[in-house]
Amino acid sequence: MQSQNEQPVEANPDQDDQTVEIDLSSITSLDLTSFQLPDLDSVELPPNLIDLDLTTNRLSKLDSRIANLINLRKLSFRQNLFNDAAIEPISSWESLTGLEELILRDNKLTKIPDVGIFKKLLVFDVSFNEITSLQGLSKASSTIKELYVSKNEVTKMEEIDHLHELQILELGSNRLRVMENLQNFTKLQELWLGRNRIKVINLCGLSCIKKISLQSNRLTSMIGLEECNALEEIYLSHNGIAKTEGLSKLVNLRVLDVSSNKLTSVDDIQNLTRLEDLWLNDNRIESLEDIAEGVSGSREKLTTIYLENNPCAQSPYYNATLKQIFPNIQQIDSEYANGNISSPLLSEVVSLHMLLGKTGLWK
Numbered sequence: 078m079q080s081q082n083e084q085p086v087e088a089n090p091d092q093d094d095q096t097v098e099i100d101l102s103s104i105t106s107l108d109l110t111s112f113q114l115p116d117l118d119s120v121e122l123p124p125n126l127i128d129l130d131l132t133t134n135r136l137s138k139l140d141s142r143i144a145n146l147i148n149l150r151k152l153s154f155r156q157n158l159f160n161d162a163a164i165e166p167i168s169s170w171e172s173l174t175g176l177e178e179l180i181l182r183d184n185k186l187t188k189i190p191d192v193g194i195f196k197k198l199l200v201f202d203v204s205f206n207e208i209t210s211l212q213g214l215s216k217a218s219s220t221i222k223e224l225y226v227s228k229n230e231v232t233k234m235e236e237i238d239h240l241h242e243l244q245i246l247e248l249g250s251n252r253l254r255v256m257e258n259l260q261n262f263t264k265l266q267e268l269w270l271g272r273n274r275i276k277v278i279n280l281c282g283l284s285c286i287k288k289i290s291l292q293s294n295r296l297t298s299m300i301g302l303e304e305c306n307a308l309e310e311i312y313l314s315h316n317g318i319a320k321t322e323g324l325s326k327l328v329n330l331r332v333l334d335v336s337s338n339k340l341t342s343v344d345d346i347q348n349l350t351r352l353e354d355l356w357l358n359d360n361r362i363e364s365l366e367d368i369a370e371g372v373s374g375s376r377e378k379l380t381t382i383y384l385e386n387n388p389c390a391q392s393p394y395y396n397a398t399l400k401q402i403f404p405n406i407q408q409i410d411s412e413y414a415n416g417n418i419s420s421p422l423l424s425e426v427v428s429l430h431m432l433l434g435k436t437g438l439w440k
Contacts (some may be wrong), residue, residue, distance in 0.1 A: 091347035094420040098403070101124065105125055105127040106128040107128070107382050108125070110132040113133070113135055117291060122146065127149060127150045128151040129146065130151070131153060131155075137157070137158040137163055139159075139166050144169075144173065145435060147173070148174050148175065150175055150176060153180035156182070157183075158184065160186065161190070164186065167192070170194065175197055177197055179192060181203045182225070183208065185206065188209070188210065188213060189212065190213070192216070193215060193218065196220065199221060202224075202225040203224070203245065207219055207229065207230060208233075210231060210233070211236050214236040214240075216435070219241055222245070223244060227249040227250050227269070228249070230251065230256070231251040232251070232253065232330060233257075234248065234253060234259070240262070241263055242264060243262050243266045244267070245266060248269065248270055248273070249267040249270060253274060255275065256276060256280070258281070260283070262285075266287045268280075268290070270290060270294070274293070275296065276295045276362075277298075277301065278296065279301055285307050286307060288310040289310040291332075293315040296317065297317045306329065308330055309332065314337045315336075315338075317338065318339060320344060321343055321344050323369050325348050325349075332353065333354070335357060340362060341361045342363075343367060344371060347370070349375055353375075353377055354379075357435060359385075363388045365402070365434070368384070368389065368401045376402065379402065380406060381410060399414075400414055
């Protein structure tokens with residue numbers, strides 16, 4: 078109820094007509110992700126944009142106004158409908174001299190566009206297209222630090238040897254058969270080559286890489302990694318590797334994934350004291366005692382181990398045995414390992430099981 082002393086609020090007849098004016102010159106970032114725009118005709122582009130994100134639209138033609146955004150540093154056309162002809166004008170956008178990040182991921186490109194005009198480019202992404210060759214990359218600036226060309230149809234690692242500043246190279250899900258032309262990448266930190274047709278590991282003498290993925294290739298050996306002392310993470314699942322070897326010098330290794338191979342034992346990692354994650358599932362490993370001996374250097378450090386779908390995973394007291402071997406384990410296979418062995422009697426049984434296993438009396 079309204080008080081007698083309270084004056085009624087009168088409606089302002091001009092209130093609905095009032096609009097808030099926005100100073101477009103003050104806007105430096107514009108995100109139009111998932112607007113499903115067929116073009117940018119209805120969009121006013123602020124002149125001082127630094128970051129323009131046009132991810133997940135239906136754009137098939139470049140808007141010439143973008144070429145005049147002289148302050149632009151990041152430009153994303155991810156998940157649109159650009160083909161080679163539609164993206165070609167970008168090679169003459171001379172005003173965008175400061176562009177550092179260009180994302181053309183998930184379009185309809187069949188070749189690498191000419192981006193040589195962008196002399197300060199740091200990140201270039203043409204993943205998820207239909208590109209058959211890296212030809213054209215020789216024109217790209219040597220300043221590039223991150224190059225993403227995954228999920229294409231590339232058959233050869235070429236025209237990349239001038240990219241001396243490269244830190245991340247992603248060429249997964251292509252048709253590569255040979256690792257080559259890597260020798261100049263002395264600053265490379267991450268190399269992603271999963272889902273190719275590679276048979277032999279060849280790092281071309283590099284020793285700086287920290288992360289490498291060669292999952293789902295045609296490897297039968299791990300030889301080729303032994304001199305890369307900086308390695309912290311190795312992903313080699315879904316190959317035909319029968320033996321863990323060449324790892325004893327990789328003292329910085331934290332993650333090792335050799336699941337879905339043909340391993341019957343674990344060798345050459347006894348000296349590794351920093352190993353935290355070990356993926357051995359879907360192999361042919363028979364004995365938990367071999368695991369205890371093979372991973373002895375990381376006994377206190379290991380927090381995650383996957384051994385499911387190995388013969389040893391059928392052993393009595395499987396979980397309890399692993400908890401005793403690795404006192405700080407947090408995850409065994411897909412289940413979290415909560416707490417330690419609660420029963421002293423069970424602990425004694427596990428110890429007896431391990432002892433008998435070593436003597437061959439309990440298998």
